[in-house]
Amino acid sequence: MFDAPEKIEDSDMVSRLVFFPHMEGNGDDLIAPLMFFEFPQGQPESVVWRQRCLQDSDVHALGCAAEAKKWEEAKKRGRTLNDTYKGFRSALAGVVRACRSRRGHGFHVEYAPKEGVHHAEISYAPNENPAEPGLRQSDKQELRLYLHRLFSPLSPHSCSSDPIAIP
Numbered sequence: 001m002f003d004a005p006e007k008i009e010d011s012d013m014v015s016r017l018v019f020f021p022h023m024e025g026n027g028d029d030l031i032a033p034l035m036f037f038e039f040p041q042g043q044p045e046s047v048v049w050r051q052r053c054l055q056d057s058d059v060h061a062l063g064c065a066a067e068a069k070k071w072e073e074a075k076k077r078g079r080t081l082n083d084t085y086k087g088f089r090s091a092l093a094g095v096v097r098a099c100r101s102r103r104g105h106g107f108h109v110e111y112a113p114k115e116g117v118h119h120a121e122i123s124y125a126p127n128e129n130p131a132e133p134g135l136r137q138s139d140k141q142e143l144r145l146y147l148h149r150l151f152s153p154l155s156p157h158s159c160s161s162d163p164i165a166i167p
């Protein structure tokens, strides 16, 4: 179906699905920007490679499907969860890759199709300076704040399948 090479170019767009209230944290304005990308346990975070998901409506469809899955899993565990897909924010891969913290750390943007042909990941790229090795907690927070800033404003979405509450 696709003949394009599997390398994400700097000029390619990636989009991040946004869920609320999860990504608002506890409502604290200082915490919310850190919830946009969390990198739990240093793991990569998912984004949509727009070369493989061209239309905004296709990205929204992925968001609605992810929302449905979250709700199904929460229901199974008997939990009430009010996490709703609200839209996406985008950035050029090259802009994410060019981002550097004060101590010289940055990000990788890589194709990771195991979760679908459109699936890509952003992960921390530690600097290669032997004098300043390793990512500290403060480096990670700084990098996450940069990501929150360099992605576009929200391309919003709402639809009739948006859950309101688990009965």
Ligand SMILES: [Zn+2]
Pocket: 063, 064, 085, 157, 158, 159, 160, 161, 162
């Ligand atoms: Zn929806």
